[in-house]
Amino acid sequence: MLSAKQAAIGELAGGVAHEVNNPLQIILSRVQLMVVRHGTDERLRDGLALIETNVKRISRIIRALLGFATHNRADAEGQPFAVSTALQQACALTRHQLESKLIEVDVQIEADMPNATGSVGELEQVFINLILNAANAMASGGRLEIAVLLEGESLEVRFSDTGTGIESEHLDRIFEPFFTTHADDGGTGLGLAVSYRIIENHGGSITVDSVPGEGATFIVRLPVAGPDTSSDTEPESPGAEGTMDAQPLDTEPTDADPTPE
Template sequence: QLECILYRAQDLTTDEDPGDLAELKNGPYSLHKPGPALARAGLSYVLELKVHAKQVGIIGLGRLPDGWHFSTEDLQLLSALAGYAAIALDNASLYRSVESKALEMARLKAYADNIIESINVAVAVLDQDGCITSCNRAFEELYDISRAQVIGTRVEDILPASVIAAIRGIAGKKDWDIQSPVDIFKQHLQTRAARKLIVNLSVIPLRPAIMPNPGSLMVLEDITERVQLEDQLLQAEKLSAIGLLAAGIAHEVNTPITGISSYTQMLLKETPDSDKRKPILQKIEKQTFRAAEIVNGLLNFSRLTGSEFTELDINHVIKESLSLLSHQFESNHIKVESQLDFSLPPVYGNMGKLQQVFVNLFLNARDAMPSGGELIVQTGMEESMVIIDISDTGVGIPQENLKKIFDPFFTTKRPGKGTGLGLAVTYGIIQEHGGGIFVDSNSGKGTRFRLKLPTRLQ
C-alpha cells in the first residue's frame, strides 16, 4: 500500500515557477529535506535516480495512508530499487532516441531512393565486386529487365561482354574497385528484349564517406533518337551537296546520251538482220538506255522533276506498286503478304514519288531474296504518323553497311546491276514529305524498312 508517484525529470521541470524549475532540476534532493516545490507536491522524501552520475529522474515519497512516514527498511529497499529504475528509465530514453534516429535514417533513405527512382536516366548501384545492389525504374525500362532479375546479379552477367571490356579498358582494372569516373559514348547495346539501343554509359565511383569501399554508380542514358537525328542531319547535308553536283552533271550528260541513243536507233533501222554489226549496235542501244536510266535517277534525286502534293490513300499507292511488280515477285518465288490498315487517314504527298519509294524498296527486297522468300507490307498509325513497314526474309544488311546504304552510289550489287541511287532517292523523297525512314536488319535473317509519313504537310 505504498503511495508512490514516479516522475521523469523532464516532466517535473515543466513547472512554470523558475524557482521550482531550478529546484527540480538541480535539487537539493536530500532524503529528508525536500525543497519547497516537492514539499508542496506533498512529497517528504526524495530519492535521486542516477546513471553514471547523470540524473534521469527522482523518486518522491509522500506519507503512508495512515499518515506515518516510511520506515528505514522501506527506504533502504526503495533506494536499492532506485538503481534499477534509473537504468530502466535511461534505457527507455536511449531506445526512444535510437528509434527516432532510425526513423530519420529511413526517411533520408526513402528520399534518396525517390530521387534515383524518378530521374529518367537508368541507374544501377554496384558494390566493389561488381554485384548490382539496386537499380531504378528507368534501368528496368531501358534494359527490358525486371529489378528482381538485376539485383544480386553480377554486372558481367547482365551487360554484353563488349561493354564490360570497354569499361575495363578505360578503368584499366580487372575488378570493380574503380577510382575515377569512366565515360563511354555512343555505345551500341542490345537489350534483353533484343531492342537495339545507343547509350552513353558512365561508371562513377561512390565516395568512401562512411564505408571504406562503397562501390560505384552505373548510369546509362538512351541517346538512340538523338544519334538518329544527328545521322539524318548529316545525311541531309550530304544529299544536298551531292544533289547539286548530280543535277549539273545529269543535265550535261543527258544531251549527248539522247544523241547517241537516237543515232544508234536510226542506224539499227537501216541495218539488215544479216549484218554482223547489228548485235553491236543493239549492245550500244542497250547501254544508252542504261545510261539514260542512271541520268534519270540522278535527276530524280536532285528533285528537278515537278512535285505536286495532294491528299492520297497510301494503301492504294502500295497496292498499285505491288501490282506493278507482281510478275517479278512471282518469277522470283517471293510470297507477298500485305496487312493494310484501311482506317488510315490520307497522307499528304506526291503519288508518283511515293510510288517510286515503294518500287525502290520492293526491288531491293526482291534482290535480297534471290532464292525466294517473303515480303510483308504493313500499314498502321503511330503518334499521328502513318507507319509503313516493309519486311523481307532476305540476306540482310551487315552492321557496317547500315550507315552507308542511304549514301548515293553505295551498292553491293555487281556492276551493271545496281547504281546505288535507289535508297538515296527514297531518302530524299521521304525527307521532302516531312517523314522519316528507318532500317533494322539482321544479317542472314532479313531486313525491315519503316517509313513514317505525316498525315498533313507540317
C-alpha cells in the first residue's frame, strides 16, 4: 500500500530531483564545450570524459527518481486500455536492443482479453523495464517468452527469460530503490522500484520467481477494467478480494525504504 510517508518522501525526492537536474545540465553542457575546445590535451580530455560519464549517470538517476516521484494514484486513474497495446509498443521500442543481443522473443496473447484501466503509457514503461532487465540478464543471447492471459479476475503478463536468474539473497531486494547488480554498466536500480509503484497504483501486483543460473519469470497482475469506468469508484470484482496489493515475494513492500541510505 502506498503510505502517506512514502508519498511524502516521493514528493520531496521529486522536488530535490528537479532542482538538482538544472545545475547538472549546466555542468554537462560546459564539460562538452570544454571537450570541443581542449580536446587535443589527452589528459584533460580523459578527465573531462570521466566527468561527463558520471554527470550523465547522476542525471539518469535523477530522471528515474523524478519518474518515481510523479507516479501517484492519480496517474493511474485513466482510461480502459488493451494490455496488448502497451506490450506491443514496449516490444517495438526494445526490439533493436534484443536483436543486437541475439535474444529470441516469443509473444503469446490470449484471444478476447478484457481491458485494464489506467495509464497505457505507464504500463508500457513497466514492460520496457522488464524486457530490458531480461535482456541485461542474457548478455550472450537467450529466449524471452511473454504471455498475456486471463487468470480469474486478473490480467496476467508473464515475462520468462533464460538469463542468469536472481541469487536467492537478492530476491527480496530487487524491488528496493537503488538496488542494482549493474552499477558498472549504468544501472540505477530504479527500474523495478518504479515499476512496482506503477503496478501498485493500478491496483495490481508484480512478483518474481527465479532459479539462479536458469532464468527469471516476472508476473504482472492487473485487475480487469470494471463495466463502470468512472474514476471515483474502485472497480468491483466479484470473487476476487477487492483490490490486490502488490506483494513481491510475500515481503512487506513498505520495508523497502525509498530513500538512499
